[in-house]
Amino acid sequence: MTSLQSRRPLAPGDDDLARELSLHLQTLQELGPSYSDEVAAAFVRHIDRLIDERLEARLAAASHRLPRARDRRDLGAVAAILGLAIPITAVAGGIAGLGGILLVWAAILVIVWRLTK
Numbered sequence: 001m002t003s004l005q006s007r008r009p010l011a012p013g014d015d016d017l018a019r020e021l022s023l024h025l026q027t028l029q030e031l032g033p034s035y036s037d038e039v040a041a042a043f044v045r046h047i048d049r050l051i052d053e054r055l056e057a058r059l060a061a062a063s064h065r066l067p068r069a070r071d072r073r074d075l076g077a078v079a080a081i082l083g084l085a086i087p088i089t090a091v092a093g094g095i096a097g098l099g100g101i102l103l104v105w106a107a108i109l110v111i112v113w114r115l116t117k
Contacts, residue, residue, distance in 0.1 A: 020046055074115050081111055 024043040045057035085108050
């Protein structure tokens, strides 16, 4: 067992990486030391592409979770507005009658619409 293998086992999904490294090492042995820079650069490009793919997958997964947290906050705001709507409706109805009630509910609906948009 080499010192690289004894450091840590490969994580699931790293089999492709191990295979790619093996292919690059075989290529290096076949071509000789004069091509070592090119073989190393090709392997680094492969690793870079793999890191980018994994990072994009993690960011995509995180972006799917973000709206849910925002939805809960919006739901709380809408619930608070609707909870305040009852006393505001009573005050508006007592002061301005049906016109006041309609005006208050129009404003409430606009606020709720803007929060959920």
